Amino acid sequence: MTDALTPDQALDYLRALSADIRDGVVLGADGRMLAGPPELADPARALLAAANEADDIEVATSGACVFAARSDRHAIVLACGCYALPALVRYDLRAVLGDLAGRRREAA
Numbered sequence: 001m002t003d004a005l006t007p008d009q010a011l012d013y014l015r016a017l018s019a020d021i022r023d024g025v026v027l028g029a030d031g032r033m034l035a036g037p038p039e040l041a042d043p044a045r046a047l048l049a050a051a052n053e054a055d056d057i058e059v060a061t062s063g064a065c066v067f068a069a070r071s072d073r074h075a076i077v078l079a080c081g082c083y084a085l086p087a088l089v090r091y092d093l094r095a096v097l098g099d100l101a102g103r104r105r106e107a108a
Helices: 007-017 038-050 086-100
Strands: 021-028 033-035 056-060 064-070 074-081
Touching: 007 021, 007 033, 007 074, 007 086, 021 038, 038 056, 038 064, 038 074, 056 086, 064 086, 074 086
Parallel strands: none
Antiparallel strands: 021 033, 021 074, 056 064, 064 074
């Protein structure tokens, strides 16, 4: 992939990969909201701030999971159902962060 995804395209792509994704946001490195529902921006920022040293975050409850990943340019936070596969969601988040930056993916 050579062209960078837009933040809206990134969320649409992630939703297409998993029916377990309920919603999500893309933030800029400065915390600015780039895509997703505005009401999720502040909780996403709070989660990222609480884990300020982490590049990948996973929080699970009995009914839902929240996943987050960040790079030097973007952060993505996803709210998922309890059946989301953690390793797969984290892999997809990393891949999409690369897509947002316009990095080429290696063929599988």
